[in-house]
Amino acid sequence: MPGKTISEKILSRASHSDARAGDLVICDVDVAMGTDGSVPMALDYFDQMDGRRVFDPARLVFVFDHYAADPMAATFSLQARAREFATRHGAVLYDCGDGVCHQLMVESGRTRPGGLIVGADSHSVTGGALNAFATGIGSSDLAATMISGRIWLRVPETIQITLTGAAAAGVYAKDIALALARRLGADGAAYQALEFDGPGAGLLEIEDRLVLSNMSVEMGAKAGIFRADAKTERYLASRAGEPFTPIEPDADAVYASRIQLDLAELEPCIAMPHQVDRVVAVGQAAGTPVHMVLVGTCTGGRVCDIHQAARILVAAGRIAPGVHVVIAPASREVETRLRADGTLDRIGAMGATIIPPGCGPCCGTAPPIPARGANVISTANRNFKARMGNATASIYLASPATAAASAVRGRITDPREFAEALT
């Protein structure tokens, strides 16, 4: 028999069977997660399914992030019901302001190499950066998993993405993800898993790998997985409460296809409205006026992202008049570190609005909502029309550096114009 991919190995362990691409398997889930966006419906399904207790409260995580910054009467009621359920059943609860679910799943050490994580939010694939098979589900599947601790999955075929070379100054993980979206298209990895490999993958920091895994779902992927290495071990050393077993692919694993991406050849990229795979070099969009800049979300709201943006803003010493810069740290831990090192004070003093950790502005579930006809440059993962709550706004996706350079000039700008502020 030929060897196995990382996905096949993790799903074999989780299903106690010899799982191969194309098989349907029933898996034991290591951790299940839901948000205030998905848990309320899951609780309806849970009741309708005659759910009595949850499979393991310590492995069920609720995060209130979608309506975190500004709960209104209706959303507050949704959260109140989920909060009451978590308290009664002993589930883990992260409340408003703690952070975005995907960041918390990683920061808290719950996402570990070799694990099977299901999350009722499509960007649950983020956990693949830590060598977990992490995938998104809906509320009904979450309810069934809450009861049984299990889920049925079709074992995906895998696309091997070999990253070579090192990115030049001004080119970041987000640019790699966008370049890959351009290459694969919005459904190029549908029903399949991505496996990131090669010397270029080893050079990426954990925060960078999280961006690529997070964006995998924008190509339709079921999971986007990296190998675990010394960086993974270091990241988890102070976080993971339990031991873990990293999973490597076999040398003779079978891949559906293979793609090579030379990071040294990449330029800063930008996704044009309203499609994630409508990607061009930033230069081709340069000059377009920008009215709002969002640096944050589960894609681009980590410490290195906000540092990346801050270096350019501080070096330029100004934000262009008429540009509303919104900074949304991905979690309380991120926010605390950026307060401690003075970053938030420095860019706050320049006029940037710092908002509490949460998903609101990315998916239009909480303010700030872009103005009519506004051009927004965002470090998020989606630019669908109306995504941020206003169908007349145009959303461009780019790295935090490109977002910051554009905030400084008031129009879309290649971050390499701020060479002294790049790393």
Added chain:
Amino acid sequence: MTIELDGRAVVLGDDVNTDYIISSSRKKDSLDPGVLRHFLFESVDPLLAASIRPGDLLVAGRNFGCGSAMEVAVTAVLAAGIRAVLARSFARTYYRNAINNGLIPIECDTTGIANGARLQVLIEERGARVVDRTDGRRIDGHPLPAIVLQILDEGGLVPYFRKRHDFTIP
């Protein structure tokens, strides 16, 4: 299991994401599918929701239901009286959510199906068969996995799980 449907095609394009199906900002006001169905496709075509009639079939291109995993993008479609979606491919979370709620996802070559065409759909164990009654053309859909047929046959994941409290591969 055999399901027969006869309906009018409402034709959509490629990459119809769940935010286009129903805006995520709508679900903070209500999760009631009866309310949400009035806002279906509002950001791409504000008049479309009012024109959908019970029994209509959604016909799309590639990657239907991409984006968010939010389940109201399925329940609001069902509330509009739509029983099946025909698409060249589905985002996997939409596909799962559809099955779990009894909305039938039919993966088939939808090229050339005209808006308003009268479609006859027969879903059987070996796959779906679609007849475009406008021009008599027959289209074969991909077969559905056994566990999917079983969940659909029992009316969705709720009745399936009430009975078993677990998953079993048939």
